[in-house]
Amino acid sequence: MKARVTVTLKTGVLDPQGKAIVGALDSLDFKGIESVRQGKIFDIVLNDLTEDEAKKRLTAMCEQLLANTVIENYRIELL
């Protein structure tokens, strides 16, 4: 079973990397960019699980390793 986990910064958390990208784009003459916020995705292949089990397992993985839940949100999609 394949899944995609998307981890994004919570609203209000500063994103210096995103700010740097806005600066870099500006210096490449891409104007009119209001903001960029960077996030991560994890494409995960799991063996032999039902959908329910996979969701539970992935939620635990996010809570324990993949996301820092103090500053990040995560979303799980089964593909």
Added chain:
Amino acid sequence: MKARVTVTLKTGVLDPQGKAIVGALDSLDFKGIESVRQGKIFDIVLNDLTEDEAKKRLTAMCEQLLANTVIENYRIELL
């Protein structure tokens, strides 16, 4: 206008970071994970553009800065 750019490694390109995550998950007792591949997302807010212009602009941004097209694929979604 809001857009999400997803950048993923091309098939066949090694992903040591993904391999490290599999190892870390394994040591946290998450068994049965076949593979993890990590990618990036960019949530971009653009000013005053039509859909067509925005798509063109975003494609240029990906080619020039956001993705390394030698080893990465990118996908643009307008939200």
